Amino acid sequence: MSELIPFTHVIGGERLSGLASGGGERARATVVLLHGAGNGGKERLVPLLAEFAAHGCHALAFDFSGHGESTGLLPELSLRRRFEQAVSVIDARARVDGPLVLAGFSMSGQTVADLVRHYGDRVAALGLCAPAVYAAEAWDVPFGAGDGRFSEIIRGPGSWHAAPGLDVLRAFEGRAVLAVPGTDEVIPPAVTEAFSQALARRAQFTHWELPDARHRLGRWFRDHPDDRREFVAAVLTGLGEHGWTATRAWVARQLPEGRTVDKSAFLAGGWSAQMRRLTLDDGTELALRTIVKPFFRRHAPGLLAREAEILTLLAEQEGVPAAELIGVDATGEHCDHPSLLMSVLPGRVRVDEEELGPRVDLLAGQLARIHRIVPRERPRAYQAWTSPTAVPPGWERAVDVIRRDPPPYDGCFLHRDFHPGNVLFTGSGAGLRVSGVVDWVETSWGPADLDVAHCSTALALLHGPEYGLGFRERYEAQGGRRLADGPEHLYWRLLDALAYVPDAAKLAGPWRELGRTDLTPEVLGERLEAYVTGLLKRYA
Template sequence: MTDDGRSWGATRSWVEKQLRPAERVEDVVRLRGGWTSEMRRLGIRGPGGRRSLVLRSFVKPFYVRHAEGLLTREASVQRLLDATGVPAARLVAVDATAEHCDHPSLLMTQLPGTVRLTDEGSDRRAELLARQLLGIHRVRVSEETRPRTYEAWTGPERVTVPPATGRPELWRRAVDVIRRDPPDCRPRFLHRDFHPGNVLFDGAGDDPRVSGVVDWVETSWGPADLDVAHCSTALALLHGVPAGMSFADRYTQAGGSLAEDRAAHLYWRLLDALAFAPDAEKVAVPWRELGRTDLTPTVLAGRLEAYVQALLDRYA
């Protein structure tokens, strides 16, 4: 049994079969900050010394139902990125259908560094995030390795307007923007869930560097604007509206290209932002686990509404 009461005897047996000769699992530490899955760091001991692996397991019913597609995709992406300069974990093994494990699981190498979500140093980290995202978008793929076309995470009829809003007309205006057909775009390789919670940093606080990018289950083929939009929304929620509004500029300054048509860019930005309504609680839970207890539903709902207003002010 694990410390949360779930059995993982079958999973542990499967993990041990993936190890090098005479290696064994010495200790297990549950990692914080995840939403879709349980993450564990496994301390491995063997003749060659000690190393660490990371185990990802889907336990929530919704994600268990979709685990085969999600974990198979992540495993394929990890294989693809192994030959690139993108700092992603290397695949060790995957059991996407829980044929051998208690839950659908993926075993991978551990990346160095930690998630950093503090306001202090966030401007410098945002510059590094923009450069790293551009590097991801430059990954070349063949017809055989191209990921699936992106999926929208909301739509005009699915947006949940904050019930306590004093500006319902603002939300109606924003929803109207995404009623159009998706704009034409030049598709690229997308992480699709790129934000500060999925990027690891090491180095001193005043001189950080990106040491890893994690969580590749949503990797897709689509417009760079959509990845930029997702990170921008997250930054607005984490650090305030100006942080979210400036990220696209950081991306283009790093050499990236976004939609030249303002209406098209606004579509992608709002398509992402509106998926967080009404209060971004989904991302707030793991962020609070990582120390951002100030990010209450009220704070996040206020930032999201102000961000939507700022997008309309700038791009509409």
């Protein structure tokens, strides 16, 4: 084990007890280990401290006031004071010009988020272990003895939903590892899922499960050296390149000889994958799709292989503007995550209210042209995205419709995820055009009604129920395929719409990034309910 050097740091009249391991001007990074609440302390993190030092890092751990060997009273501590103490220690003991790696346990998930907000791009990597995050109003409140205002705030149902810390993590673009115990008696699963979703937005993210572990992962890593080593290696992956070393190397091999990537920019609006615009040294622009979210990563080999196949097919088609395939690593064998590289299409996603009628007509016409594609081989059969048992109580009349067997249909080529967020527009007025259709990972064979249904649901949520209810007529007016009538068409419409019950807001995250901050959960819930009611009235 590397030599541990005790230190004392004074802040606000308190003496914080700490340990430092490794160091020197040649250290790869400064790693700061932050313990949890209650009886947490630095001592159980000593083996982890030494492991980071063995990887060439300057590693620090200290007891927050009221913990371990530090002075102070725990009831007087607060989230703000935790943050201020961590900043004071880091500023005193970390290299000013070096990257920071932050590892936080339990309550220190919040502290890590606060430090990312404070230090910005200086933070290269995160290790979050069974982390917690809290409502903004809890930040200044002393912890007390467990029966005061702080406890009242954090025990409020869903109090963490709007936690500012999650917004910070959504914007983080470095390396991030979320260590999740198999049994966590402290952190609700919904909080863990919120961390996972936030980190998957932009970070080089790994969701790492430890099936036999419980909440106190500091103890687990202390007692399980193999997991400890794996955790440290994972956090330090690609240090200096925000964790994207393998992906950068793979992209370089796909480029024409002599070309290099000059800059990279995150593209807003993606849901299932991270999207980046890569600008080459000659000005050429490419798009990189990277699948990071755990659910979609499990299905990435099929999703990306299918998209690569479809992009190749569409290169031979007229009337469907799609990207040119450059390269694909569907399994993530060569990249940090499964990835697909393609050309950039002109135009932009439009989710605003201007020129809405003409845009919806163009959407309908484009979907009709997609349905005319005759592939050499049929893609897979469509998959339903909900079921009667997945819909919560309160929607019984609609659920009864989809309990029936699917109606017979005359199948066709489906985009399967066609909606305004996957269509690019250029121009305005008489020059308004569809310039691109993206995200072909769900391409399927099935009823045209299902594509119409999916776009209709999105329009209802984005622009109001009337736009969703009226999309069928626009599609048919643009020469679309003959759709089912009455209850048979209703089946497909509800099979799609009910997939967004009870959380219609999950579809709107990318839309809010594009400026539609008016799409609150309340607005979306009301629109979905009105849309489903309208469908039942029209087709039942």
